[in-house]
């Protein structure tokens with residue numbers, strides 16, 4: 001029987017998810033990374049093959065019910081239920097509140113909050129059986145301080161934090177910890193589209209005077225799933241260079 005821990009990372013094709021994949025690349029882990037497209041799938045698979053890491057790349061589009069159901073079936077059929085689950089995948093559909101369309105609101109709520117509910121609901125039973133599970137859900141500093149143009153995103157991330165606290169209470173008895181990591185501004189595709197001037201203005205307000213790197217977030221997530229963090233649950237850990245204290 002393999003002693004490797006199965007680590008599932010949603011949205012592992014790029015950005016923070018890709019760095020999480022890299023952070024967990026060791027002989028103790030079997031990595032399962034997801035992407036929405038063949039391009040992303042190949043990026044994950046190539047990384048695993050090149051570095052001789054045991055694992056699998058799977059398609060998962062959290063905006064499509066069929067894709068979610070196929071994903072669950074694949075995990076079940078291939079005995080890929082994770083010991084460590086990182087709910088990382090995410091999108092933004094920013095708009096000021098008065099212009100925000102119903103679809104922009106629902107898409108962000110669906111892909112962040114509703115799909116995290118579905119994923120945890122489907123994957124927690126094997127953790128309960130094993131009496132072991134580590135879940136880290138990606139939130140955002142925006143959930144704590146609010147952010148103009150992101151009513152949808154902030155509502156979703158706040159919901160994730162509140163859900164995580166409740167699950168930490170429900171599943172603590174079974175040695176399952178559930179925490180959130182809330183990054184500030186991190187250098188990924190998600191922040192790439194921000195105007196250069198705006199980025200400089202934000203960086204000047206951050207005590208550490210820069211955006212964070214995805215690998216810095218990944219290291220924190222890895223710590224939260226390690227034995228050194230066995231007594232941490234129900235928390236939201238902020239990583240933002242001091243932007244929010």
Ligand code: NAP
Nearest residue numbers: 011013015016035036040061062089090140186188189190
């Ligand atoms: P990113 O670079 O834009 O990458 C997003 C990842 O999510 C990609 O792997 C993407 O897969 C996947 N994804 C997108 N839509 C999806 C869908 N419908 N179904 C399943 N997967 C989907 O984002 P990031 O900056 O790394 O963000 C990662 C997480 O950190 C998110 O939850 C985000 O809200 C949170 N966060 C980020 C920042 C920041 O400053 N970057 C700050 C706070 C919180 P494809 O490659 O297939 O599209």
